[in-house]
Amino acid sequence: MRNARWTVVATLAVVVMVGGCGSESADEETADAKASTTTGAAEKPVKATAPQGTLLERAAGTWKSIATPRDTSLDTLVIEDGKVTAEGAKLSCTGTLVPVENDGEESATVTYTCLRGDDGGRGLGHLKVKPDGSALVIGFDGPAGGWGGPVDSYRRA
Structure with a gap:
């Protein structure tokens, strides 16, 4: 009985890990995050140049x-x-x-x-x-x- 429980737990762990790797939704989330980062960078104001003068x-x-x-x-x-x-x-x-x-x-x-x-x-x-x-x-x-x-x-x- 104990071995059966461990087998079920181990199987579920493998399914969860494999299910999270390489899914299209993860790739889409990554692409969305990159797009928002790129867009956000373009919207930031340009830092003022160094003060000039004496x-x-x-x-x-x-x-x-x-x-x-x-x-x-x-x-x-x-x-x-x-x-x-x-x-x-x-x-x-x-x-x-x-x-x-x-x-x-x-x-x-x-x-x-x-x-x-x-x-x-x-x-x-x-x-x-x-x-x-x-x-x-x-x-x-x-x-x-x-x-x-x-x-x-x-x-x-």
């Missing part, structure tokens, strides 16, 4: 920090006409970007002036923007005589 022109806009907000973080950065406004939970700072060139690379520096005088240990900052304009980083020197300051990383808002 570093300050590529940096212009609103940026959101990629880091977890803290008391000393600057979570939103707005750059307009070379002027910088940075806001965080407990910090509010402004500054002006000064274009510089380091080893043939375009860069800019910024020193924040913050409410209550605390810049979160930043000091002089060095701005870089990815060539495609999707990310911005400001690496800070930190307080004089220190080991360096924070690195603020942003994505376009």
Whole structure:
């Protein structure tokens, strides 16, 4: 009796597996999926080309920090006409970007002036923007005589 049950179960398993392989409905579903993928790809908007212009022109806009907000973080950065406004939970700072060139690379520096005088240990900052304009980083020197300051990383808002 036990052998008969196993035989029935094994037979059903084989029938189910063979029935699913090579059926026309599976081929039709695959063809439909490929067609919808191809059609969907054609309908997607074309990604904008990389921003052109100077570093300050590529940096212009609103940026959101990629880091977890803290008391000393600057979570939103707005750059307009070379002027910088940075806001965080407990910090509010402004500054002006000064274009510089380091080893043939375009860069800019910024020193924040913050409410209550605390810049979160930043000091002089060095701005870089990815060539495609999707990310911005400001690496800070930190307080004089220190080991360096924070690195603020942003994505376009």
